Amino acid sequence: MFNRRTLIGAISAFALLAASAPSFAQQYDIALISKGFQHQFWQAVKAGADKAAAELDVSVTFEGPDTEAQVDRQIDMLAAALARKPSAIGFAALDSQAATPLLEQAKAAGIPVVAFDSGVDSDIPLTTATTDNVAAAALAADKMAELIGGEGKVAVVAHDQTSRTGIDRVDGFVNRIKEAYPNIEVVSVQYGGGDQLQSTEITKSILLANPDLKGIFGANEGSAIGVANGATELGSKVVIIGFDSGAAQIKAITDGVMAGAITQNPVGIGYETVAAAVKALKGEALPPVIDTGFYFYDKSNMADPEIAAVLYQ
Amino acid sequence: MSALVEMVDIDKSFPGVRALNKAKFELLAGEVHALMGENGAGKSTLMKILSGVYQRDAGSILLDGQAVDIASPRQAQDMGIGIIHQELALMRDLTAAQNIFIGREPRRMGGLLLDEAALNAQAATIFASMNLKLDPRVQVGGLTIARQQMVEIAKALSYKSRVLIMDEPTAALNDAEINELFAIIGRLKAEGVGIVYISHKMDELKRIADRVTVMRDGEYVGTVPAATTPIETIISMMVGRTLSNETPAFPDVSAAPVALDVRGLRRGREIRDVSFSVRKGEILGLAGLMGAGRTEVARAIFGADPIEAGEVFVNGEQVRISAPQDAVRAGIGYLSEDRKHFGLATGLDVRNNIALASLSRFTGPAGVLRESAMRDTAQGYIRQLAIKTPSDSQEARLLSGGNQQKVVIAKWLLRDCEVLIFDEPTRGIDVGAKSEIYKLLNALAAQGRAIIVISSELPEILRLSHRIAVMCEGRLTGFLPGGASQEDIMRLATMRPSAVAETEPNRKTA
Amino acid sequence: MDSISTETKPGLIAGIRTSGAFHKLLAFSGLIALLVVFSLASPNFMQTQNVLAILQATSVNGVLAIAATLVIITGGIDLSVGTLMTFCAVIAGVILTFLGLPLPLGVLGAILAGTAAGLVSGTIIAKLKVPPFIATLGMMLILKGLSLVISGTRPIYFNDTPGFTQIAQGSLIGSIIPALPVPNGVLILFLVAAVISFILGKTALGRYTFALGSNEEAVRLSGVNVDRWKIAVYALAGSVCGVAGLLIASRLNSAQPALGQGYELDAIAAVVIGGTSLSGGRGTVLGTLIGALIISVLANGLRILSVAQEWQTVVTGCIIILAVYADILRRRNL
Structure with a gap:
């Protein structure tokens, strides 16, 4: 009995912590499902998304599978995000076909979808924030x-x-x-x-x-x-x-x-994805592709403000 | 009428050991034939050949006068030869019934499914015939050793064997259970089953055996009728060897202070109220048959296994030992029976093995080991104990058995242990190395250390011990002075609990 | 001594012990606790669609964990379940997309491919005496490589086999009871669980699976052909992996050749949470099923609560250790 109580106690403690974390103000809740998570690149995308969230006063979650091979894990994340009933979804598909049924579900539920990075091979996303x-x-x-x-x-x-x-x-x-x-x-x-x-x-x-x-x-x-x-x-x-x-x-x-x-410009990708989602929620028009840009950098121009801003450590 | 089983001139060798040399054995239908001999005499090996576990190197086996080859346990079963192994061969997570019928489960639906109901019913029938109250659905792992033994017996019975081999079946049974087993044996005998009965217990032989075959050192000694042959004769057949005529001189240590005093040690059936003491400079031999509880006592003193009751005093002061590190701190060292598993890190070199129990002594301020100090110490012991090794950086596994043993001894000497417990110190060591180990033990005693030697080899006990404690079934059945006869030890070692009361007044205590 | 109670009340206690019901009870109450906590924390959790999503997410790991359970009960371990699953999916892709053969042949081919791979692992372990950890580690890499070679390192899509996605994504139950669109993948998970439970409990193969894990030498001495049965267990586990391969391929409508590595650890985690002993001899399919559910409920619930991904991993790790510790406490007390 001691064991079970400990287990339940631990779980409730976590749940309480978790439940108290997000704020409950009436703001947009945007779920970003990326292709990865631990990688520096994705963390920079996340930083851009967080920046946009702070500026536009929306709440953003960011998730991605451990490796880019785990297509099914990404699908599970998308399903869980949908169940949360978010205001909008940002999605970078590992495999577009596998995600199609869920994206259609999002469409049916009236949840706008913005693709980012490698995008989604589908006409459901309103726009794609990506590098050429x-x-x-x-x-x-x-x-x-x-x-x-x-x-x-x-x-x-x-x-x-x-x-x-x-x-x-x-x-x-x-x-x-x-x-x-x-x-x-x-x-x-x-x-x-x-x-x-x-x-x-x-x-x-x-x-x-x-x-x-x-x-x-x-x-x-x-x-x-x-x-x-x-x-x-x-x-x-x-x-x-x-x-x-x-x-x-x-x-x-x-x-x-x-x-x-x-x-x-990973920071830009994250930022533009969230910004585009907010625009969509406000009913503003979006271009089919948002080019987030790219640069060549070397020792000579690394310190330029324009470059330094998009480099992530 | 030809014999049920006849084994003639059986040879069997294992790497480095000649286990059987022209061994022979004959079993008649409806006979209980006891097979006797000291540990290592080859009884179990011979019976494992008969039951298909081992293959013979030479010789022949006749079943009903026909020469046969027994290639596997399965084939032995098909020929009607069943065996109850000395080490329990049960699947702990399965139920009693499932264990009994493993490999022969009753099936239904055309063999597709197991018929659990029939399985349990058949097991229940066997239990009933054994007068055993046991639910066939009970998981074997939760049973006492005695009950597990009964399940083994039930399993052997279920084969409806014509030949039934019982290897020390009563080792874990109490008197009532033994009576039940003997009743079963009586019934089987009446049905014409031939029973091979391996046991060390003389009183049992007298009760149930018809004939006794004695083996020694893998060879056949002789077959005698059980009823008319005196126990002394059988024991002398078993022991056989002429004692070495150089009677060792034992020092008188009766005035020396007591180094280790053990009082009222107790745990379940394995250790029952064991009390003894060892003086400084004394070698106490701990004798007894396999399963008598000698190793259990040693491990309990050392804190390797828990105890239910008992006190340990070192140099007159009580010490509380709940784990091996407590024992080591109190100055008790234990050299386990199985060096490779417990005593020696075979992959490490000699230097590290010697230092292993005393590493803190060689650790510098930053936690770095002082290798040079370790090397000097190790080399010192290599000289002192004459360890044959090319260098102190030789891996321990490359040393011979005797030298491995010396490395373990060096380890405990370095810890300054005043009490050293040696469990089978010469097992797996060749004859030449044995006498070196003996010399070393005597030297250690002469330095004033208290030494306990556990050995299954009686000559070893007799040669080394200044005093001998004999155990049987978890009890100390008596003390003998150094140089006592093997017959004395065997008598005490086979003394069933019921006999203890009668001989109590004769107990020799030192 | 603990055995006394066993002997005096064999019926009751033995029953609980042998079936591992007590542990299942423990795992089950853990699962219920999680469900209750998450339901209270978020109104979005206990929605039909989300529950179905959880079940769908459990299906692949659940089936893999059942395969792992079989092997773990024998006292072995199978690290190749994840990549074997992928290999079977790729074989289905070859049969259906490359060769254009009919659907049933693809299904059969995937399962047979799993069986064959299991036979190979089993033979390496039983006959060549290579330890299971090493043998299946090798197989894990071999199968991963073969999947990439056979598929040409690209995903194989099942667009030409229209019924294929129905294997996991369609809903047989939903077509009968529209209010309950349980995906077929979930149905298959429970079906596999029932079949393997039955095999473990009622057939000789099941009996030897437990016996091998309990005391292999004793089984050998009982005259049983140990090698043959061991190989059979690995083969059965392999065919279960084949089913998992079909499920994941159907769910993704593609065979993803790079996927699969790492999945064996999730499967083993589910087995362990479900109370199966890694030392063999003990275990149940139901326990494993509950273990797999706990893992996916946890993942889903934490996502619903918007817990940061880093912390989700920490919590999952804690739960695994807690579950096994609870089992150790239970055994110490009993």
């Missing part, structure tokens, strides 16, 4: 070409081959090289799941297999850090262009290990 990943990766290709002198071998270490960002960034980079730089050859495109360690190993194997390699493009934060680590471990001076920011990547650029990186 193809164009961003093409910019990475241009910078790469410039830095290696327009010729030689390059490689790509990307996070995955199934997600929209993974496909767009690889295609954006590879296609730009093919079209504009005939003397540059992409010798290898490998996938490390966005995992730093795995990406490190992949980078080392690419470097060992291609001693004359000129440059590597790391297509997201984890991949880019992995590439930098792999090159450092082998003492290679290969030109590295990364993607996104984060403390490790910023340090790599400061130290000169990495030439530079493309940054999205």
Whole structure:
């Protein structure tokens, strides 16, 4: 009996804590379901969303699965968010098809949906707040070409081959090289799941297999850090262009290990998603896509206010 | 008429041990045939061969005069050979009935489903025939050892075997249960079942056995009729060896102060009111048969197992021991029976094993171990105890058994233990190393340490002990002076509780 | 001694002990407590739609946990349940989408793929004597890799098999009682639970499952072919994983080849919360079912209450430890 009472006691204590946390003012309740959570990038999106929430006086929750493979976990989160009857939903789909029935449920319940990041492959979301990943990766290709002198071998270490960002960034980079730089050859495109360690190993194997390699493009934060680590471990001076920011990547650029990186504007993604949701709730019109922008940054411009504002540590 | 079972010239070796050497055995239908011998004489091995658990290396087995091969327990069962193992072979989480019929469950629906009702009914029938009041649906893990033993017996009976092997079936039973078992044996005998009965208890043999076969060191000694052969004859057949003629000289320690005094130690059926004391410089041998409670007493003193009652005094002062660290603090060291499991970290090197119980002594201010001090200490003990090892950084598992034992001894010496309990100190150690361990024990005693030696080997007890305490079924049945005869020890070790009262006046106390 | 009570009142106490009913009672009251607390804390919790969402969220983990229960009762462990589930989903995708074969063949194929993988694990464990932890760790990686290879590392969609999503998302009950649109996935979970419960309780396979976990050597000495039965248990667990694969694929309308790793830990957590002993010999499907429900009720309820995700993880960890500690206390007191 002692045990059961302890259990119930503990649970009630948690429930009370939890219940007292959100404020009960008559404000909009916006649920953001993202593709990830612990990752620095997603935490920056969350920071942007929180910023918008404070400015616009709405309440925002932010959730995402542990890894970007856990499609069903994300669906469970979306279902629980719907059951909460929020004012609006922000959603970055891991797999658009799997989410369709729930999105239709949201539509039927009159809950506006705003897509963000890689978006949702569906006509239900009112708008999508996102980076143009193809164009961003093409910019990475241009910078790469410039830095290696327009010729030689390059490689790509990307996070995955199934997600929209993974496909767009690889295609954006590879296609730009093919079209504009005939003397540059992409010798290898490998996938490390966005995992730093795995990406490190992949980078080392690419470097060992291609001693004359000129440059590597790391297509997201984890991949880019992995590439930098792999090159450092082998003492290679290969030109590295990364993607996104984060403390490790910023340090790599400061130290000169990495030439530079493309940054999205994750804070802007979070901010614009919440702002768009509020606009929708107020009945204002929204464009089909809200481009949240991207920049190339390196040692020279990192301190510029415009860049520093979108870099996350 | 040919014998029911005839085993001829059976050989069996395990790595490093010759367990059976031209062993033989014969069993007639309707006979209770006792198989006797000291621990390690090969009785259980021989019966495991008959029941298909082990395969023989050489020799032949005849069943009804026909040569047979018994390749598995299943095959033995099919031939009508059942066995009650000495170590209980029960599934604790299953019910009594489920245990009895494991592998032969009654089925229904064309064999698809288990027929639980029939299962319980059949088990109930067997229990009824044993006069045993036990619910077939009770979970075995919750039963007393004695009841578990009865379930084992029921399981063996359920096979309707023609040959039934009982390996120490009464070890955990009380008198009423033993009477019931003997009644069952009587009925089976009348039905023509041949029963092999392994036991150390002389009084039981007299009651139920028809013939007795004695084994020693894996060899056949002889077969005698149970009724007409005096117990002394059987014991001398079992013991057999000529005692070493160099009678060791035992020092007189009767004036030395008492180092360890144990009073009224008690726990359930395993330890029943055990009291004894050991003086400084004395080696006390603790003798008894398997399951007599010797290890239990040692572990209880050491705090490794709980006790229900009892007091322990070290150097005249009472100490409260509820965990091994209390015992170690009080200066008691225990060298367990199974070195590899409990006494030695086999993966660590010799140096660390020696220092393991005294690490705080080698820990510097920042929590860093002072390796050089550890090395010096370890090397000191390696010289002192003549541990054969290439260096103190050799892994302990690479040492021979005798040298492993010395490492454990060094560990406790380093802790300054004044009382050392050795549980089977020479098990798994070759003959040459044994005498070195003996020398070491004598030297330790000469330094004034109090030593308790538990051993199943009577010659070892006799050679080492200044005084011998004998246990039977959790009781101390008597004390013998050093150099007593093996027969004396065997008599005390097989003394059933009922016999204790009669011999009480003759108890020799030191 | 504790055995005295067992002997004097065998009927009652033995019954409770053998069935593990006491622990189920404990786990069950924990579940009820959670439901009550969440209902009081949020009016949105005890809504039909949310309850159905919880059940739907339980279906995959529940089925996986049942598979894990089988193996854990034998005293083993199966770390490959998650990726085996994915592998079976991919096989269904190959049969239905790549080959365009009819739905029943896809269902059969997924379950048979699970059985085959279980046979392999079981054989490695029983015949090659590789410890279950290592053998299934290896299988976990092998199956993960094979799923990626076979699928070409891309999700396989079931758009050409119209009935496929009905396996988990349709509602047979809802078509009869419109007010109660219980998804078929939930129905399948309870069906699997009933079947495996039945096998554990009534068939020889079930009996040997418990016996193996209780004392494998004793079973061997009783003349039972231990290896064969052990392999059979792993094969059965594998086919249950096949069902889980179908459920998740139907729910997502796709076989996601990268998914699955990490799911084995959730399954094992559900098993443990449900009172099955990791040392083997004891356990019930009903307990596991309750354990799986506790996990999803907790996740859902905390989300409804807008508890930050970081804290949700902390609370779940606490509940697992509490549940097992309660079990230890119970056994000490009894």
